[in-house]
Amino acid sequence: MQYRTLGKTGLRISEIGLGCASFWGKRVFDEAEAIRIVHAAVDRGVTFFDTGASYSGGNAEPRLGRALAGLKNRHELVVATKAGSYTDERGKWREDFSSSGVRRSVEASLVRLGLDAIPLLHLHGPDIHHLTDDLLDTLSRLKQEGKVRHLSANSFDEAVLEYVATLPLFEAVMIDYSVLRPEREPLIAKLAAQNTGITAGMVLGGGLYRSKLGIRRLQDAWYLARAWKNHRGDLRRGRALRFIDRQQGWTGGEIAIAWVLRNPHISCAVFGTTRMQHLLENLRASDRPLDAGMLARIAEAQRSFG
């Protein structure tokens, strides 16, 4: 595993990270297997783990906490979690960017993760109007109190990410960037010019590049339904890229991750999985550059996105 520096934070993190969210965190997915996946990632040099208070109906973060509890080096890992969103008692996703809500969220995350400090806290999907002086003051105090080490924002909204990068309190952002989302590159270059650390989430584009989008297990149906609901255009983009899943000596997952890592401004490519085999395949993408021919074929397919 190779390691990169996360911009202004100065943190050294594994260039591939594990997303502890989505189906991985759901109660219907076997907890022992979810924990085995985390431990196998740690054993192979992964030091960056991304989760959130609201993910997987609220079960992802405490599940990651239980996985970390068995690890002697958990305080050396860079665990990123999110505040500003939560799952309510009826299982509904809610937003709360009030100062008291964000403080409550951070304090509860520390307990659920079993950590003394959150190494990287993302604000989860804020609008610019949420970033009040009052909230920034609370975030600054959480840092002074040692409860949060570094601050980031996770958003799909480019204007928000550009704005956050101008605020001295924020040292990093998390962006959705994958072979399905090449249009993020001008923004990535702009953020990197300010030395903002950048982690990329959903680096497999939800797995939509796969040559066959078959449903073998419950999670396959769940990911497809999510794409249909939230990222319908990605289904067409994925079909244009399915050739990456038919290459000799590479899996589609490796190519998708290697494509993200070819961008030197990305410090960590974060993917999600519920299959040990996929974890092992995807980690092979570290330090494995794509050749010019494959990069050209991918660029050609991306031109068809319009």
Ligand SMILES: NC(=O)c1ccc[n+]([C@@H]2O[C@H](COP(=O)([O-])OP(=O)(O)OC[C@H]3O[C@@H](n4cnc5c(N)ncnc54)[C@H](OP(=O)(O)O)[C@@H]3O)[C@@H](O)[C@H]2O)c1
């Ligand atoms: N989704 C969001 O809106 C969002 C937003 C912000 C941040 N993030 C962060 O990004 C992380 C990853 O996002 P994500 O899990 O939603 O999407 P993703 O990593 O782009 O894709 C996950 C999908 O890819 C499949 N997959 C993984 N490895 C594979 C392989 N080698 N071959 C074939 N299929 C493979 C997974 O299926 P298997 O389970 O079968 O492997 C799953 O269906 C999250 O955990 C979170 O930390 C996500």
